[in-house]
Amino acid sequence: MNTTPLPDRTQVAVVGGGPTGLALAVTLASAGIDFVVLDKLAEGANTSRAAVVHARTLEVLEELGASEELISRGIQLTRFAARDGSRRLLTVPFDKLPTAYPYTLMVPQYETEGVLLDRLRTLGGDVHRPYEVASVVQDEDGVTLTMSTGQTLRAAYAVGADGMHSTVREAAGIGFSGSAYGESFVLADVVMDWTPGPREVSLTFATAGLTVVAPLPGGHYRVVATVDDAPATPDLAFIQRLLDERAPGQAKVTGRAWSSRFRVHHRVADHYRADRLFLAGDAAHVHSPAGGQGMNTGIQDGYALGQAFATGRLDGYEAQRRPVAQRVVAFTDRMTRMATTRNPMARGVRNIVLPLLGHTAMPKKLATELAELNYR
Template sequence: MDVLIAGAGPTGLTLAIELQRRGVTHRIVEAAPEPFQGSRGKGLQPRTLEVLDDLGVLDRFLAGGADYPMLRIHRPDGQELDWSMAERRDPTPDVPHPNSWMVPQWRTGELLAARLEELGGKIEYGVGVTALDGTTATLSTGETVTARYVVGADGGRSTIRRAIGVGFEGETFETQTMLIADVRLTGLSRDVWHMWPGPDGRTPLLGLCPLPGTDLWQLTAPAEQSPEKIVAEVAPQVTLTDVGWTSQFRANMRMVDHYRVGNVFLAGDAAHVHSPAGGQGLNTGIQDAYNLGWKLATGNDALLDTYESERLPVAAAVLGISTRLHNKQGKEAAEQAMRRDDPALRQLSLNYRGGPLAIDHRPSPGAVQAGDRAPDAPLGEGVHIFDLLRGPHWTLLAFDAPAPAMPPGVHVVQVEDPDGHAHLSYDIQEPTLILVRPDNYIAAVTSNPADLLGFPFLS
């Protein structure tokens, strides 16, 4: 067996899909007896939507979710204020999915699991890793298995992380706790996300967010009260008819000091845990897996080292954003509940510029550089750049230049761009060759074919 994945949340499932579609033998085990049932991480950022497009499941997510609703603030003085959670952006040729999308976490897991099974993969529920020695794991069933690689995607209390002795630096705020629950109710419009601040107008007392495609609401409130009690006290016009999944959230902002020890890797919450502010944690975990999957498939040790060098700085930056937003608890409740319009939250600007897999040999690099996300663009006749990138392969985009012969596994595209959208998206000013990695980041930008033939790890 090539890879053992511990944990079948969104991170582990994304990794398993990546391995399955590359024909890499693996097992994905999940200690819980059944799939996760809560709405917890309900926000998918634009870059994650692009990952889901590449995995072949975006249409299902769009059908199973919705745009973020308006936020309605029920003020202590009886006034109601409606706020937009973020500025709505129109799709553009280079960014077809510019806005966050709301999908309950249980549905994200359900859709990813269905895609894995559709590709021939299988999840083993009720099977956890209890001990790890190198890459030999002892499972809760008593079975001992040895894999070439082990990936810990087993959450903030990761058994894998503890087994390899990786530090988990940061802070846990024991006094900052929150109740999250999935409830059914009557007495409220589902057209908006309702929020009640306390008497000071600052401290949020109760939030009720309608979850798309369901009759459920996500309830958030101070942890010391029950859902029934807080609703009765704060919003007596609301009647709870059912309380389902419930969780106590403790403010916890931590990350690892290494993503890799030997042939053991960490991803998702096993590597970084966030405040829910800004909706970054689940998205960062999915993109950890998206970065790691194609590298594991190569078995190239030097390439696998780039997983840590690329993802650890990204996680540190994203954790800084979510922590910063969490700490803005002194502002008006309406302000702190709004989605901040920071472009970095959309994760489209995250990049690997200057890294070992980013070569840009132009004397004057343009706006789009090696290490950046590969933009989309329509090419005419219903074809888009993303259609050409979709799948587990490398792609060479040749703009106004003959494409050199490339190794097997590289799709070569002589770009035909009748309306000029691709030239604008990629900021092409002269004949240019652009090599795109399997995870749809730009590996190389050059006018010299020799730069591509000598590109490391190309296969």
């Protein structure tokens, strides 16, 4: 735990020490702007949660001096396959992308946070923990943040990088338009024998729902699946039954590192700024995990906002980043609804059309969209 005393004032208060807040802090530190990062947890999370780092994010991390170390901790994959059961419908290739990083990097989120935190400390910064922000009040001259302990921090600006249930967004009075998916999502990291193997991300369609399987370092696989009503902590037997139903004969699960259940929303904040308060990451947008773009979009938000502070072009932040979130939310929603449809006619059309699209420019366009290279 960081026991550094909380200062009385700063230029930018960053609420949330996850990937978005850390990317913002590194950008501010590199620009010589005074900041304080606050996080309510006593230490960073050690579960893997987000596990995909796309090409555009790696370009941003290169600018922040963090890409090389993160790449050394992950697995580079060059294809994303869509299947119906064991039948391959479409392959999306990443190896021809116009970038220095023509692949998707599979690496647990705690590694991404760890690399960004190490970089921040190298630049002389850190995360103040555990400080839970209980209230945020702005006036003409600045923002007063009050902790649950009663301590206060005065800042010229405050940024909410504090997740879907953002205290900063609520204080700003900014709406969070959208809705929740009806299904719950299962998230698990397991050890298993997996027939498609460890060289690609597999998105499998089934009448019971969508399943994504992706390799992780250390011989683990990430499993993400839609389930009507999943248990809070899915056990090994539950995960095995799920894969038997959706990918028959392809998986033998032998171990579980951790698992969880969560509900997924697709929402975008009505604004990214209210005077001296700003939003970034999950505080500004949440969406389906299909495509693994959530953390990536957040890191890019943090970098863009940090640059806006550095250049004094704060008015341009919302115009630059909110359309990106709208595009990502719409794209992942289409992917999720296509994958989870239970309409027999729609499934039949999907399974006929996707293989045909494999012979067009569509796979490369999909790869570019997933990699977020259109958002530079």
